[in-house]
Amino acid sequence: MDQTLSMESLPKRAGNRPATTNTNPHTQLNQQPDDTSHVKELMNWAFMLANIERQPSAISVPGAVAMCMEPDHACDGCNAFMAGTEFAHFHPHPDYSLHLALPEKDAEHVIAGGWGEWHPLIKRGYLPPNIIMMYAPRNPEELEVAKSILKQSYDFAQGNVE
Secondary structure, X not given: OOOOOOHHHOOOOOOOOOOEOOOOOOOEOOOOOOOOHHHHHHHHHHOOOOOEEEEEOOOOOOOOEEEXXXXXXXXXXXXXXXXXXXXXXXXXXXXXXXXXXXXXXXXXHHHHOOOEEEOHHHOOOOOOOOEEEEOOOOOHHHHHHHHHHHHHHHHHHOOOOO
């Protein structure tokens, strides 16, 4: 993975944004990868990160897999968690998108680049204004960008970015 890829330097995602639902469950409706190995590789990579617990999501659809920071490594007061120490989760087939927390400025860069969108429950006041959907990676290039975005969320959950 290109360790120098910052949220400010994300390339533009090719094509139009996928269709999504505007309520819960917040779901990606099209543009899923033809080859799901990219999603599987992202998930395998994510759960090899240190201090992560793999759990069923506490707030997503059945089958969603959560990335939870081990409590001793979770930041205090950083607004990085959706429930407990869950800072990201992978949606199951046929969706394959993720929800994750980022610093708000980073979330804005991700959205501006076409890689994701705000969670619709932010407008209703149920979630903080830094929870986004990241669209499912469709190819190896998008997989690398997805790793960078997810790594930023991981760093945020540890208190290593503001």
